[in-house]
Amino acid sequence: MTDERYSISQVARCFGMPVSTLRYYDDLGLLPAAERRGNVRYYGHEQLRRLALIQRLHHRGLVSLADTATLITEDPPADQPSGRQVLIASIETIRTRIHDLHLAQQLLEHLLTCPTADPVRECTHLRTELGEVVDHALAALRPPPPSRP
Missing domain, CATH: 1.10.1660.10 (Multidrug-efflux Transporter Regulator; Chain: A; Domain 2)
Structure with a gap:
């Protein structure tokens, strides 16, 4: 040493x-x-x-x-999560990121093979997917249906 x-x-x-x-x-x-x-x-x-x-x-x-x-840290405060809890949560975060990256890869590969001239603007599959995302986002703005007595 x-x-x-x-x-x-x-x-x-x-x-x-x-x-x-x-x-x-x-x-x-x-x-x-x-x-x-x-x-x-x-x-x-x-x-x-x-x-x-x-x-x-x-x-x-x-x-x-x-x-x-x-x-x-050698002596973490008692109110902190344990090292194992941190590792478990980190693994779950990485799994989620991997899943999201896999979906992103699938979308990019689809766009690359889409037969339209401008796949980002003209792809029917992408337009449908984006429409669903917008509908889901706007659903939060709609009032809930009235409750029945």
């Missing part, structure tokens, strides 16, 4: 992020610097591993920054 320290600007450059993000993580308590010399923060290998974990969890869109904090 090495005791080598890396300045905040070196870490930012190596990890492809702005220095302001590292300062923000420090302010939140997610990634405290190993030491400070004057106004410069320095990080050791332990902090770099923690930063790599934050990037894996948060930057890849797997969990929110707040949930990342819950997962990596």
